[in-house]
Amino acid sequence: xxxxxxxxxxxxxxxxxxxxxxxxxxxxxxxxxxxxxxxxxxxxxxxxxxxxxxxxxxxxxxxxxxxxxxxxxxxxxxxxxxxxxxxxxxxxxxxxxxxxxxxxxxxxxxxxxxxxxxxxxxxxxxxxxxxxxxxxxxxxxxxxxxxxxxxxxxxxxxxxxxxxxxxxxxxxxxxxxxxxxxxxxxxxxxxxxxxxxxxxxxxxxxxxxxxxxxxxxxxxxxxxxxxxxxxxxxxxxxxxxxxxxxxxxxxxxxxxxxxxxxxxxxxxxxxxxxxxxxxxxxxxxxxxxxxxxxxxxxxxxxxxxxxxxxxxxxxxxxxxxxxxxxxxxxxxxxxxxxxxxxxxxxxxxxxxxxxxxxxxxxxxxxxxxxxxxxxxxxxxxxxxxxxxxxxxxxxxxxxxxxxxxxxxxxxxxxxxxxxxxxxxxxxxxxxxxxxxxxxxxxxxxxxxxxxxxxxxxxxxxxxxxxxxxxxxxxxxxxxxxxxxxxxxxxxxxxxxxxxxxxxxxxxxxxxxxxxxxxxxxxxxxxxxxxxxxxxxxxxxxxxxxxxxxxxxxxxxxxxxxxxxxxxxxxxxxxxxxxxxxxxxxxxxxxxxxxxxxxxxxxxxxxxxxxxxxxxxxxxxxxxxxxxxxxxxxxxxxxxxxxxxxxxxxxxxxxxxxxxxxxxxxxxxxxxxxxxxxxxxxxxxxxxxxxxxxxxxxxxxxxxxxxxxxxxxxxxxxxxxxxxxxxxxxxxxxxxxxxxxxxxxxxxxxxxxxxxxxxxxxxxxxxxxxxxxxxxxxxxxxxxxxxxxxxxxxxxxxxxxxxxxxxxxxxxxxxxxxxxxxxxxxxxxxxxxxxxxxxxxxxxxxxxxxxxxxxxxxxxxxxxx
RNA sequence: GGGCGCUUAGCUCAGUUGGUUAGAGCAGCUGAUUUACACUCAGCAGGUCGGGGGUUCGAGUCCCUCAGCGCCCA
Numbered sequence: 001x002x003x004x005x006x007x008x009x010x011x012x013x014x015x016x017x018x019x020x021x022x023x024x025x026x027x028x029x030x031x032x033x034x035x036x037x038x039x040x041x042x043x044x045x046x047x048x049x050x051x052x053x054x055x056x057x058x059x060x061x062x063x064x065x066x067x068x069x070x071x072x073x074x075x076x077x078x079x080x081x082x083x084x085x086x087x088x089x090x091x092x093x094x095x096x097x098x099x100x101x102x103x104x105x106x107x108x109x110x111x112x113x114x115x116x117x118x119x120x121x122x123x124x125x126x127x128x129x130x131x132x133x134x135x136x137x138x139x140x141x142x143x144x145x146x147x148x149x150x151x152x153x154x155x156x157x158x159x160x161x162x163x164x165x166x167x168x169x170x171x172x173x174x175x176x177x178x179x180x181x182x183x184x185x186x187x188x189x190x191x192x193x194x195x196x197x198x199x200x201x202x203x204x205x206x207x208x209x210x211x212x213x214x215x216x217x218x219x220x221x222x223x224x225x226x227x228x229x230x231x232x233x234x235x236x237x238x239x240x241x242x243x244x245x246x247x248x249x250x251x252x253x254x255x256x257x258x259x260x261x262x263x264x265x266x267x268x269x270x271x272x273x274x275x276x277x278x279x280x281x282x283x284x285x286x287x288x289x290x291x292x293x294x295x296x297x298x299x300x301x302x303x304x305x306x307x308x309x310x311x312x313x314x315x316x317x318x319x320x321x322x323x324x325x326x327x328x329x330x331x332x333x334x335x336x337x338x339x340x341x342x343x344x345x346x347x348x349x350x351x352x353x354x355x356x357x358x359x360x361x362x363x364x365x366x367x368x369x370x371x372x373x374x375x376x377x378x379x380x381x382x383x384x385x386x387x388x389x390x391x392x393x394x395x396x397x398x399x400x401x402x403x404x405x406x407x408x409x410x411x412x413x414x415x416x417x418x419x420x421x422x423x424x425x426x427x428x429x430x431x432x433x434x435x436x437x438x439x440x441x442x443x444x445x446x447x448x449x450x451x452x453x454x455x456x457x458x459x460x461x462x463x464x465x466x467x468x469x470x471x472x473x474x475x476x477x478x479x480x481x482x483x484x485x486x487x488x489x490x491x492x493x494x495x496x497x498x499x500x501x502x503x504x505x506x507x508x509x510x511x512x513x514x515x516x517x518x519x520x521x522x523x524x525x526x527x528x529x530x531x532x533x534x535x536x537x538x539x540x541x542x543x544x545x546x547x548x549x550x551x552x553x554x555x556x557x558x559x560x561x562x563x564x565x566x567x568x569x570x571x572x573x574x575x576x577x578x579x580x581x582x583x584x585x586x587x588x589x590x591x592x593x594x595x596x597x598x599x600x601x602x603x604x605x606x607x608x609x610x611x612x613x614x615x616x617x618x619x620x621x622x623x624x625x626x627x628x629x630x631x632x633x634x635x636x637x638x639x640x641x642x643x644x645x646x647x648x649x650x651x652x653x654x655x656x657x658x659x660x661x662x663x664x665x666x667x668x669x670x671x672x673x674x675x676x677x678x679x680x681x682x683x684x685x686x687x688x689x690x691x692x693x694x695x696x697x698x699x700x701x702x703x704x705x706x707x708x709x710x711x712x713x714x715x716x717x718x719x720x721x722x723x724x725x726x727x728x729x730x731x732x733x734x735x736x737x738x739x740x741x742x743x744x745x746x747x748x749x750x751x752x753x754x755x756x757x758x759x760x761x762x763x764x765x766x767x768x769x770x771x772x773x774x775x776x777x778x779x780x781x782x783x784x785x786x787x788x789x790x791x792x793x794x795x796x797x798x799x800x801x802x803x804x805x806x807x808x809x810x811x812x813x814x815x816x817x818x819x820x821x822x823x824x825x826x827x828x829x830x831x832x833x834x835x836x837x838x839x840x841x842x843x844x845x846x847x848x849x850x851x852x853x854x855x856x857x858x859x860x861x862x863x864x
Numbered sequence: 865g866g867g868c869g870c871u872u873a874g875c876u877c878a879g880u881u882g883g884u885u886a887g888a889g890c891a892g893c894u895g896a897u898u899u900a901c902a903c904u905c906a907g908c909a910g911g912u913c914g915g916g917g918g919u920u921c922g923a924g925u926c927c928c929u930c931a932g933c934g935c936c937c938a
Contacts, residue, residue: 012900016900016901017903018903218938428869430868430869431868433867433868433869433936433937434867434868434935434936434937436867436937437866437867437868437936437937437938438936438937440937440938441937441938443938547935547936548935548936550936551936551937578935615876615877617877617878619869620869620870620877621869621870621934621935622876623876625875625876625890627875627876627889627890627891628876628889628890630890630903631889631890633903634903636903637901637903638900638901638903638904640900640901641900641901641903641904642900642901643900644900644901645900645901646900648900649900690878691878691880694878694888697888697889698888704900704901705905705906708900712900793906793907796905796906796907797906797907797908799895799896799906799907800894800895800896800906800907800908801894801895801907801908802895803894803895803896804895804896805895805896805897805906806896806897806905806906807896807897808896
């Protein structure tokens with residue numbers, strides 16, 4: 001500890017500059033391996049960070065600088081506090097965003113039916129029409145492109161001084177991540193936490209994949225209410241139903257009204273007949289039916305939306321799902337036993353003519369015409385705007401199709417998951433509400449299978465029976481020691497490749513895992529689950545992330561850790577806000593208001609960007625402000641110059657010890673410094689780096705402008721006197737502390753100035769403590785400094801209003817004030833007179849404070 | 865519809881448990897200027913703390929209510 005703080009030399013450049021510090025110190029840190037994790041560390045001494053792996057297929061923007069600076073600042077603080085900081089870095093490269101980027105970048109499309117071409121190269125420029133290539137070729141291109149993307153990301157991370165240990169770099173498509181992911185899956189399966197089922201699934205008809213509840217978003221879309229008359233089965237009249245989706249009439253399995261709704265109560269338990277198809281369906285009651293909506297009675301179809309799924313499940317209704325994976329209507333058989341249909345032949349004929357193979361929109365047009373001509377459509381169609389569920393990356397409304405998917409049981413663990421959310425420490429605390437309302441609102445289990453290509457495959461195969469049918473009930477799983485496996489090229493135990501897809505043989509599970517199913521294991525991947533490392537770093541200390549992925553990444557990570565380890569995956573989470581453009585709009589590629597960071601680093605310096613980022617408090621959306629970059633740059637320059645000034649004059653002798661601080665003003669400054677250390681340390685421990693910065697910054701500017709000005713004549717005088725030694729010791733101590741307080745936020749400039757008088761990096765130096773200071777009475781801190789500065793200000797004000805130089809001579813100063821104030825001034829009288837160029841200073845005890853300043857060669861100027 | 869956050873100087877934001885005259889930076893204005901720093905320094909000006917009501921000796925801060933903005937969930 002002591003050694004790292006003891007100055008070894010003084011070597012101050014003539015013209016210090018903040019330009020070029022990034023490359024110099026980044027290289028030096030690499031060389032000295034400052035950020036390398038100590039693998040022998042015990043869990044107690046470790047501070048581990050569950051770094052967010054960014055989506056590398058996205059574009060780099062200023063938001064990355066913002067959100068990655070925050071955990072880095074925290075990491076640097078704890079490193080200086082003596083923790084063994086485990087700070088890995090990952091890249092999230094699997095998943096749909098990468099597939100889309102590859103499709104557009106190369107002009108290709110994956111067709112799993114095509115054979116692999118080992119010599120395939122994509123066209124130089126993407127053509128107008130996408131070229132179909134095999135799955136393996138497609139995946140190879142994904143791997144290739146993400147590798148170059150990752151280099152660009154890594155360059156930025158290094159440029160802004162993110163202090164990760166690059167020895168722990170991972171990517172979510174790597175073999176290691178796939179192994180962890182498949183192992184996690186197999187163990188969930190063993191414990192019964194995951195299941196596969198043929199079930200209603202949220203489905204994007206363009207991407208041809210299932211999506212999960214977390215990937216939904218509502219979009220306002222035009223729609224129309226159609227009032228449709230259903231004949232009562234007893235012919236006692238009609239029941240009118242408003243619907244926005246008349247094309248689902250064939251899938252109608254019931255009508256539903258609220259149990260308390262007097263209008264429909266008498267009808268509960270009776271039946272109606274669907275128009276056009278003549279299918280008899282019951283009228284049922286359910287709380288979710290909204291009496292205010294339309295006529296107050298709704299059609300339940302399998303499946304128009306997620307409410308239909310709830311009704312279908314809770315009311316035990318039959319399934320008549322006809323929308324296929326391409327969004328077109330599938331064949332229906334009205335002669336089937338499950339139907340209670342008046343005239344099956346007529347229904348079949350109508351369906352086959354107006355519905356079969358049609359898109360949703362085409363079928364709707366046909367149905368509406370037919371309803372109108374039969375008189376079942378009541379009144380006019382009423383156009384409305386209503387929220388429609390979309391896949392967040394999709395372009396057309398989601399459909400709900402029935403398909404076989406893998407689900408994680410989240411619903412039945414809702415209460416435990418809510419409790420985990422309460423257990424977690426959130427910064428800021430109010431972000432816990434986001435998690436709670438998400439978990440409370442879950443209505444389907446977490447679907448983790450995607451019908452896509454670039455992802456982690458499910459380590460499973462199914463037997464094919466003698467008739468060529470897939471037997472989903474007799475799953476064949478990979479063995480742990482064989483992981484990772486790809487069931488599309490690997491073969492299950494006891495089979496050979498030539499048995500693939502033939503009767504009596506097998507097929508591999510065709511799907512890949514949702515990207516969150518892998519990234520939710522980031523602590524296991526980064527911490528190398530299964531090795532000795534894992535016990536040293538898990539559960540992690542900190543999960544930093546943005547608030548938009550609380551319902552996905554944070555939630556999913558908690559689910560996995562709760563199941564696997566019966567614990568939280570991390571004790572604290574630090575939620576960062578979004579970056580807004582200067583007009584306070586969210587930055588996004590589509591609006592075109594994103595800001596590219598690299599040119600800003602060149603213009604202002606990485607420290608300036610970090611300064612701006614560190615000003616954003618946890619959770620607060622922050623506007624991008626170039627003005628803040630200028631101020632950050634200015635602060636960096638000031639740190640250089642102040643350090644140069646202090647150290648440049650201390651190069652001819654030893655720096656006096658703390659015990660040699662004897663002058664009251666010096667002791668008072670150190671008392672204030674002690675308060676600053678305590679407060680800033682407290683701020684950092686509570687993840688309030690912004691406040692720590694603010695305190696340090698304001699102390700630093702006062703130190704430069706007031707304290708240094710006050711003592712510079714005493715400190716740099718000719719004779720080696722006790723007052724001179726007192727000032728020199730104070731300057732050295734304060735500078736040392738301030739350089740370290742700024743180090744987490746401005747790592748480049750602080751390491752530059754630290755090396756002017758120390759051998760090793762400031763980032764390996766200990767965090768400042770009160771033990772470094774002389775013994776002090778802290779409670780009255782500022783009682784001398786404050787009054788002295790007030791008099792100094794009065795002198796400056798007098799000079800400023802007389803429009804003369806601050807160096808102008810002052811003939812006399814008269815201070816009138818209460819006794820304690822005068823006593824403080826007296827303690828620092830010589831410094832004050834020297835700093836102000838004052839010839840004579842007199843005091844008089846009075847209740848009101850006033851300072852009278854008489855400039856040399858001038859009129860008396862009074863001021864208060 | 866439910867929830868969360870925000871609303872303080874022209875702009876960006878601090879303001880810890882209610883307690884002197886509400887702070888900072890930027891921008892503006894007035895000046896200074898060779899001995900650390902023009903990427904500087906000093907000074908000035910600028911606010912009925914979103915509106916209304918309440919609790920209190922005392923409210924930017926606590927309570928109620930209204931309005932606007934943003935986000936989350938349904």
